[in-house]
Amino acid sequence: AQKVTQAQTEISVVEKEDVTLDCVYETRDTTYYLFWYKQPPSGELVFLIRRNSFDEQNEISGRYSWNFQKSTSSFNFTITASQVVDSAVYFCALSRNQAGTALIFGKGTTLSVSS
């Protein structure tokens, strides 16, 4: 069975602080995809990243960075120099490497950035 655990329910930081959102997953598949989505108060899901299980390289995109550690089944997300606009719910998700399969989401982490 597949499972995604986001242990942090809520995180509050002050602007310009760095923050890391944790994601631990479980799967028996040898190949799979991992995702991060942002959900602002308006509700839509904003795609942030997709990572293939074969690719363990860390990735940086502006203030965002992702640390994929297959050995610990973790795919953590760091926001550097957080801003108020980063306030949202962030979801980590997992899918099988197979056509027609859905994403399994974690419970999400609510990030609040205050000025």
Added chain:
Amino acid sequence: GAVVSQHPSRVICKSGTSVKIECRSLDFQATTMFWYRQFPKQSLMLMATSNEGSKATYEQGVEKDKFLINHASLTLSTLTVASAHPEDSSFYICSARDRGGNSPLHFGNGTRLTVT
């Protein structure tokens, strides 16, 4: 880029009425679409997988007679909440994958259903 359009974005209806939500892939063909439900401050839970031209596959605990899914074409899937009740009030989100197989999932903007 690929876009999924979901309509309506918000609906308020009285208990007992049926509500239809549409999910369209605008610039790609989607053989498979997924319907999720999200209760306030909770995660997205997969309700069903909609396959073009065949019956939907429902997740355990989701009533197929309550949540009717029709995927009549490669660009349109509909979710009908039959005889809606207040406990059906939720945020419903559809997603679709380009028939290319392992392409990313694209999500609609969601429909907030309130049943009074």
